[in-house]
Amino acid sequence: MTKNHLIALLTSLAVPSTALIAKDRMTHNPNAVNDQTIFHAWSWNFPSIAKNMKRIADAGFSMIQTSPVQECFNPPGSGKKIFDEDVIEGNWYYYYQPTDWKIGNNIVGSKAEMQEMLDSANKYNIRIIVDVLPNHTAFDIDEVSNNLYAAAGGRDKLFHSKGLDQINDYTDREQCTLWAMGGLPDVNTENPGFQKYYMQFMNELIKMGVRGFRYDTAKHIGVHSDPVDKASGVKVNDFWDVATGRKSVGGVKLALPYDSLFVYGEVLQDKGVPEAEYADYMGQTASNYGHVIREMLEKRSSNGLDIKSYHHSAAPEFLTTWVESHDTYCNAHESANLTDEQIRLGWAILAARQNGTPLFFNRPAGSTRKNYWGNNVLGASGNDEYFHPEVVAVNRFRKQVSTEKEDIQTNPNGDVILVNRGKKGAVVVNIGTHAASLDLPTRLPSGKYFDQVYRKAFVVKNGRIKGILAPERSYVILADKK
Secondary structure, eight states: OOHHHHHHHHHHHHSOOOOOOOOOOSSOOTTOOOOOOEEEOTTBOHHHHHHTHHHHHHTTOOEEEEOOOEEEOOOTTOSSOSBOTTSSSOBGGGGGSEEEEEEOBTTTBOHHHHHHHHHHHHHTTOEEEEEEOTTBOOSOGGGSOHHHHHHHTSHHHHBOTTTTSBOSOTTOHHHHHHSBBTTBOBBOTTOHHHHHHHHHHHHHHHHHTOOEEEETTGGGSOOTTSOOOGGGTOOSOOHHHHHTTSSOBTTBOOSSOGGGSEEEEOOOOOTTOOHHHHHTTOEEEOHHHHHHHHHHHHHTOOTTSOOSSOOSSSOGGGEEEESOOHHHHHTSOTTTTSOHHHHHHHHHHHHHSSSSEEEEEOOOTTOOSSOTTTTOOTBSOOOGGGGOHHHHHHHHHHHHTTTSOEEEEEOTTSOEEEEEETTTEEEEEEOSSSOEEEEEEOOSOSEEEEOTTTOOEEEEETTEEEEEEOTTEEEEEETTOO
16 A cells, blocks of 8 residues: 555545435436446455456456455365365355454465555556455354454344344345345344444455455345344444445444445345345346346347346446356356356457446356366466457457447347447447358448457448358457557
8 A cells, every 4th residue: 555545544534424425326327438347356366366467457357356355164174176065175155154354264365465466456457346245154153253243242142133044035125134144144234343343344455455345145234124123122224324434333434435436236136125225325236137148148149138228227337247147157057057158248248338347257267068166276266268359359448438328239130239339339249159140230430340359351331330250259349440
């Protein structure tokens, strides 16, 4: 951290608490644009991220999302494999089982290694986002730190009164926010002692240079309209007010202005989820849109699907989009059957669009459609898809045309998708397994163009772009680089 950054941080800590005006994340601004992209360095450790920082930056990514960094469930012999059927040498989901809100674990590395990674990111102007999960602890509550229990006022105070009961109806907001999700004990996130302890952790990350957060299981932490845990003495669900800096707790407040951070919540869409209230606090995941994109890729056609809508009530400029996430890849392997080529094609469409902040999930190195875990080494860097020339080209395109509005066109078969960005450029994607002809409307000026990766020729005349597309390929076209 530089001297100027430290001064800014200390100044922000000294600012008295004031009422903050909530950002309107529900009303879409048609002129809103976004050139950001997130690289999800899933299960990479800090040294692996630092070692590959230049490559990630050169690939055109502006943010890196790390796996959870807090102390976590760590049985003897674990921390070696991404997934172990015998549950001996570890599993990726252990870092989603917090035992204390202290920095560092046996999967991602130490606090010192994290600082080295953050210093490297700063050199390349990359923002680091940390995955945080205050909603629950490890299954084994005997492994939870005595310090965390003490901060909450004792073991019985750390969890909601029904926090050890398993949710059986995820559409029931009382169960969803006050009971155990997937069997993980549900933390009383309204407990001021816990809130203070957690915010001290958050501020430590910010002091180190972290500039964003992904809130895991965010929809399981209640908003004001949700039921309160009266048995725990709760009067209002105020965790999000504290986490976003609207309220201080025990003299501790979010260390930087909230709007200077990139924050989104894993608010997976379902019946009864109060998306508008979550939008009052943060960006959200466009999980339904991800389903649509994957269905399109599986069908090899966009026909019968609305691929223009983000399928969310919030404004698209505040949504995080993906073809797949670590959950869709790992849990039920919902997306793991899609080939790397299909993932690239979906990414080209998302990254070419005007809105949404697309996240690129990095699959394990050596993974195949029969061996999802590949080399199966926790902490190691993933496969090379993130710097495939098509991925790099569309990431750069996103920045080069960031001021331009989008126009999406599809051919009659639904296997060719054209994302126009004003008069500055276009991305053409053939999601089919056969060559296809392109003949669709565009605003590109008339002339002959060559795409940025394959130098394939395209001709624009009378407001239409024409060419022949190879199967399973994306093309990036820029008006100023014919």
